[in-house]
Amino acid sequence: MNQPTDTSIATPVLSAEIFIIPLEAEKWIVYAPLRMAAFITNAATVNFLADLQQGIYSPDIDKDGSLVEFLRRLEILDAGSEDKPITIFGGDPEPTDVTLFLTTACNLRCTYCYASAGDTPVRTMPLNVAKRGLDFVISNAVRKRCSAIEIAYHGGGEPTVNWKTLTASYDYACAKSKPKDIKVIASTATNGVLTDTQIDWIVANLKGVSLSIDGSPHVQDRNRPLASGKGSSERVIHTLKRFDEAGFSYGLRVTATKDQISELEESVDYLCANFSAVRIQVEPAYQMGRWKNAPSAETDEFITAYRKAQNRAAQYDKEIYYSAARVGMLTNHFCGITQDSFALSPDGNVSACYEVFSEDNDWAKVFFYGKNDQGSDGYTFDINKLEHLRHQAVQHRDYCKGCYAKWTCAGDCYHKSLTVNGKSEFQGSDRCHITREFTKDQILAKIVASGGIFWHEQQPVQSPTASGKEILV
């Protein structure tokens, strides 16, 4: 390697964390996630950058200086240090958002239910448990001068089955917040089996819903039957039509089991053609709960089917997405578990994870970190558990250090990684492969959208999330 001999030429300094993604023979994507920049190039460029990283400048491949100038424009050279998108939570949590696990009861018997809803004893949240949680987040909002609180209805069952607590808790939150000039923003997850009365109330009061549906009626009826065994498609389609008529905002979520992968494209087409949702989440089924011993859907076949489905959705100017592939969003948190997520079980205990909704879950000891404080209106928190959860942010994961998706995937779902890897250090999962493939797709799509040669955007200014005490690093 030639060392520069002309001392008048300043050696460029690498100023970005660079990842090299093989594309095809003799072609690589140079990806600088924190600079939101990427381009496709040859080995000469890659090795030029790799040498620069070692402090070796090889100007002979860039005699006119245009390569260096190009890289400077992309902030890959001589742009100073990068701002890492790391936020760390500390101290006692002060959430202004609450998730209420309203019930473990469900009116469906989905074949792959991660919660095995319907097979487990029914637990239902009484109103006083919800009120206590709402009082807590409202008081935090007042103290932190937040203009809104958020309520998410979720759980290991269908939240709307506990309709009484759902509506009463919302009314309670509104009544308590209004004098304090605090808005209440509420949403729910639902399977879509709703009465017209429930639909009317949801449209009138909630900001949005996340509705699970698996596609065309025969797929829905096969995978997501009613508790009676009959198909649920008719009920769910009715709900969606009502939502569309009302112009109500909702998102769709499709779960692909291994045997359904071949029908994914058709299912997405059906949803795009018949309903107004513009973004549809598509995930492979989790091998948990009722699907624990089922064949994995986290396969290359899923990747292929997803890409076809993505193409179909694009024909309708709609898009599908997968939770861990999100180029353009820079973060060290995959979800709320590292951000003091505050979710209440029916008994009023505090979990950080939507999937760990019950104290008898296999990983309850990891994710449940708080309980009612008998001596006050608030909660007591196990700070050691909380710190352990906070420590799951991606900057602490050795496995992720060399992964180009790390600042967007942010380590993926901790609960799923525990399910796969047990208590040992995270060692990756089949989902990682899926995440990287879709992340690569998104990088290439960014290049295409930017004119086909390179992608570069200004990094957005970080805004603190509403939950907890946050330290920007």
Next chain:
Amino acid sequence: MKIKVPKFQLARVYSDDSVKEAELYPFNSLPFTNFKTNRRNFLKSGIAIGTVLPLLGLAKNTNASKSSSTQNASTNSKPDTNLDSLFAHYNSVSSVKFSPDGKYLASGSYTEETIKIWSIPEGKLIKTKNVYWKTYSVNTIAFSPGGKILASGSHDDAIKLWSIPEGILLKNIAVETPVNTVAFSPDGKILASACKDNTVKLWSIPEGILIKSISGHYNDVNTVAFSPDGKILVSGSGGNGGDSETIKLWSIPEGKLKRTINGHTDCVNTVTFSPNGKILASGSCSDRIKIWSMPEGTLMKKIDGHTDDVNTIAFSPDGTILASGSSDDTIKLWSIPEGKLIKTINEHTDDIYTVAFSPDGKVLASGSGDNTIKLWNVSDGRLKARLYDLEASQIDLSKEPSSVKGSSYTFKSETGQLVTYTLPCGAPIPTGATCTCNCVPGSYTGSSGRTSGETYCSCNKVCSCVPVYY
């Protein structure tokens, strides 16, 4: 489970050192549609999409200008070789239609899954919609009277409704049989489809609900058209045997048979009403066009002149000219009601499948089996423009430097923002970007020995390009 630890950090990669100069590679199609691409394809799609008017201006001695002096059917010269490889679609153009306001031209293609929307008069391709996920023919397209909806019918047993000009799919209507022709009623509330299962089907718009399936033909229904008052629907049938020569008139909305016209001796490919509704024209596989009085259905005139199937006919908006397109590769213009030949246009090199008048009657668009769409001045039959999409073309930009110059353009961002980037010398420029220094087509030779006439930054130092923000 132990999964390989990802190692994508920056590190030297193996190279055979055959290319010592840094190169950037363009990527212009999404990985989930077509993962691999190359520089040529990128440039084709990125640099020049539009009409070939600039080329026409340069090619004074071409057949384009020769044809302008053509007054009769005898001219048989071939198009200029520079233009031969400019195509609008990858395959035969099955259907072209002007929007009612004349601002757009929509086109569909046989054995190709795309519909394209072009701005008029610029002739710029503004939208390509993938219609199907498998390759099926787009047999027919039609604009709604308000121009907000484009309907397409295809061989995949479906009708699709698209918003115009966005090209967003509004409705997918399952027809359960291939659709040969679609036509909107004048009030836009009904869409009629001519179907391969011998039926005419009526659909409510915008709901896409089947109102009525009309039986009565005994063979494929090839064509349908509404009368200007919307009270009559005419259909033409024919194919392999059966009642291959009938035209039937149906009352709307009842769908009752009013009259059967047995006048053709072979399949009826195309029917259309004159703007005042008093004349019905039909074209058939027997090379012949016939003119019928309405509502009597009596034969007014037989028009002979084509030497192969008449695939398409269209009345000018004032009803004085009938244009016809044939498998004899010609377009003919006929005076109405006399039926005299005004002009023959002989510049396509394959079957003419579709013709359409612009709403002002000044331009005739034609689509052909030669994969081209051409616009003609109606007044003199001269070639006005040729719509093309380099993605679908075979053009070699290195041999067409003038086309690159003629097609270069600059966009302004919506916000007026301009951000200057710098590309390495020799890099292809981004789609729509304009190089602000000295990009010269056809002048760059890279160190790899690549001699190229494409638009590259050929600068000595650095080249600043202004990216486009849509």
